[in-house]
Amino acid sequence: MENNKILKYLEGQLTGQIKQDFEALIESNSELQYEVETLANLIDEEPMENPPYHLRQKIYNMVGIKDDSFMDIVVKKAGQMIDVIIGNEYTLDISPKFVTRGSQKSILFSKKMNHFDILCDVFYEEADNYVLNLAASKKSKEINNLKFLITQNDNVIEKFTQKDGNTGSFILNEGIYSINISLKSKEIGNIKINLS
Incomplete structure (x- = not known):
């Protein structure tokens, strides 16, 4: 069953014979009926703000939708260098633009999101610290005032891009953010x- 069709049905985008056929299919298939009811409840009880990404990921996984606005990265220090454990598909094979240190200690990730x-x-710095710099552009133009909200447990750091499109460097300890x-x-x- 095409999951997008369920969403179109719940949003009232199906009409005429297509809608009638889909409703008949829902009536005859208890598993499909459960999916439709579950998604309808989620939509009806939808909070006014965006749900946390981990909740959205669970919902997307449930209905089989790929979330292109998500990047998962795991890096691990290996001596004086860092290795990418998860996220190789996002690495750029160029010298880092923002950090002028050795490329074995620095990795640049990139992803198009919305x-x-x-x-x-x-x-990677000494003493288990990492330096991050975040940046954004749209159609090759730097974006000013884009907000990056960095959270780890109850700790929150807020960074905004400047006129040059990046946040400037800041330090994070090992951990998952x-x-x-x-x-x-x-x-x-x-x-x-995940910085480890």
Whole structure:
């Protein structure tokens, strides 16, 4: 069953014979009926703000929708270098633009999220610290005032892009961080980054 058809049905986008045929299919298939009811409840009880990315990921996985506004990165220090464990598909094979240190200690990740190009430059420093620089552009133009909300447990760091399109460097300790990216209350995407 095409999951997008369920969403179109719940949003009232199906009409005429297509709608009648789909309703008959729902009536005859208890598994499909359960999916439709579950998604209808989620839509009816939808909060006014965007749900956390991990909840959205569960919903998308349930209905088989790929979320293109999500980047998952795991980096691990290996001596004086860092290795990418998860997220190789996002790495750029160029010298890092923002950090002028050795490329073996620095990795640049990139992903298009909702028409924005999001860059994440990760550099490993001594004493289990990492330096990050986040940047955004759209159609090759730097984006000013894009918000990056970085959370780890109850700790929250807020960074905004400047006129040059990047946040400037900041230090994070080892750990797992969620980074929500938004512009004027509109969510652009999310990054989950594990620094170990």
